[in-house]
Amino acid sequence: MPEASDEKITLIPDVLIIGGGNAALCAALAARETGASVLLLEASPRAWRGGNTQHTRNLRCMHDAPQDVLIGSYPEEAYWQDLLGVTEGHTDERLARLVIRASSTFRPWMHKHGVRFQPPLSGALQVAKTNAFFLGGGKALINAYYRSAEAMGIQIRYDMPVDALELKDGHFVAALCGGQRIAARACVLAAGGFESNRQWLREVYGQDAHGEWPADNFLIRGTRFNQGVLLKFMINAGADTVGNASQSHCVAIDARAPRYDGGIASRIDCISLGVVLNRKAERFGDEGEDFWPKRYALWGRLVAQQPGQLGYAVIDAKPLGKFIPSMFPGTQAASLAGLAHALDLPEASFLHTLNAYNAACRPGTFDHTTLDDCHTEGLLPPKTHWALPIDTPPFFGYTLRPGITFTYLGLKVDPTAAVHFGGQPSDNLFAAGEMMAGNILGLGYAAGIGLSIGTAFGRIAGTQAARQRPGGDHAH
């Protein structure tokens, strides 16, 4: 059983894990499996434990033949090419291949720790070959890992946001948390990115021409506890960094989502089936360029550039039932003018944009499951697929905002997950998960890669950290 958080920590554990999401738990379990004593500090209260991992649903796994929930095959090379493609080369091949190969061993290990798998969820069949879905999603995964951790005797403390570390020439000595000093023989940093740190996001996204801070209008899709405190501390302490510091993975989501933890349910799935307007009721992108899952990150950036960081997806009755419904009902109206009014958009401009769009739609054979031939002609920006006139009431509107999934900036590591200072690896300080994912995913995204990086490097970091204990093979 986890002990009360306010109890003083006296015993010096072999391994200290900072964080409480997938990477932290994988590190803790792997370290404990080698016999080390492990203490895990999670910033959040128990009810919010698990960071962004709570919101996940699958991980990307290499496999050479159909296996349990995975169909077909997804060999190392295909995986690597996918990664190379999405990152546009912002990746470290050595570390990436380490993750890819490890990913073929994930499922039995996860199963051992109580995680269960299922065939892909409805609406996600496109990744049936590459991604293994866990039953119940990320929170079920997190619950399973915590149960396993408790059963194995890992000490877990909630409400423990670590403020700083005590380091000596790149060597970890202790963690400092609200006046407490927690020493350990080795430490794994698995405290996520900095996406919930509003001030830091302001610095990244800057001020727009109107003197506004666009980032203030962003929604955070995951936890409010990923403040990047340790990332900042490590950067100031001279740790080497990696990944695009000036960007985050940002998607267009339902503006009615809460400021934090909107998760998957805040998705708006009908964008490619209608048009998207800004506050001036003008279009600003090709809604039908490609399948929505391949484009939602692009639209996050596009919406972020619009006035007030707002977008408005508009559809008519025809596509109903062809997309995943939204978490709250959309704004509904019997006429286009009525919808403009209900969405508080300038009516004349709204009607002008929609009439122009409707007139530009060329007849074709509509099929939302393929890149069909319904497109516009003579319209800027064009809509290249699924372009049907928006003319059948009732009409629906969904207000969009940018939603941040994660940040790319991380700590540079080597294949042992060791953190580096001035090119030199630390002997007992390691990083896993989002804190170092930028080594492999410096840009872009491929579904399920986040957890694969965290699982692979969590296990590596935990095992490496455990080697520092007395009797461990690095202790002498």
Next chain:
Amino acid sequence: MLTEYETEVAREMQICNACRYCEGFCAVFPAMTRRWVFARADIHYLANLCHNCGACYHACQYALPHEFAVNVPRALAQVRRETYSTYAWPPTLGRLYQRNGLTLALALSAGLALFLILALLLNGALIHAPLAGNFYAVFPHRLLIALFGVVFGFSTLALAIGVARFWQDLAPGAASAPAVIEATHRVLALTYLDGGHGDGCNEADDRFTRIRRSFHHFTFYGFLLCFAATIIAMGDHYLLDQSAPYALASWPVVLGSLGGIGLLIGPCGLLWLNLLRDPVPGDPQQRPMDRGFIALLLLTSVTGLVLLAWRDSNAMALLLAAHLGGVMALFATLPYSKFAHGIYRAAALLKWAIEKRQKEVLI
């Protein structure tokens, strides 16, 4: 117009339908994804597809303290209680679900009083010289048949009318043989209580256990065995002209004893789990209904087994009156107690077996 609880289910289902992470746990979620809007009949259908395992509560990233406050097991449980009461026949008796603990207690008192008074009237005393287990020396066979026949007949009719109205609202279409076979299997084997992963249900926390299914099996099959024992005894009486007391090795006694033991172990276990269960993913207002029904089952099995053990003693009439009083209360309240869940759930499972074979048209 939806009730407050139905509205809450519609709200939560809309969120779930955008999320779908729980799709693999049970039939509720795949049935949900086939729908776009949740009308009253859909809501009651989904509610009765849920067996309150708790998995989707523990797995939900939108559960409290999240502002969405999603708690599907509770929301569906609250609607289930409305299913039982609104579909109950005659409709006025549906109100018996509002204070179900009291309902069962009153039924039990009435049952006991009935048989105690009858025993007194018919025999002049409750304590008597040993009668070698001959029940009919206390209560004439015809009298018992008449009393139980009327009550059981009424209860069956009431349940049938209730579920027929439910079925009509579900508008399921024709049931093919494979659909019927699948639903029957699901009902008899309680397959969904495996939890979609084989690890079972949640009780006190997010840990899974298969024990609820075992205890439910003891209860269900215990009940069926007792029922079978009664039917066989009736057959023996009318067709073979053999009447009670039956030998220890006879079918009625063997089946009845086995069933009684099942009805002892099962309800004891279910009661224990009910007391241990985390109240958050359930509907606390249903506790009197759940526990009252379990207690009534236990009472019938305990009195039945005690009666068997002491049927040769001078307290047989007393024990028999207690047993028959309990059984009478159980039978009289079948359409107004937790028992109804089995009927509505079976109907919902059959609807799902039919629906999943139909082409997916979003409604």
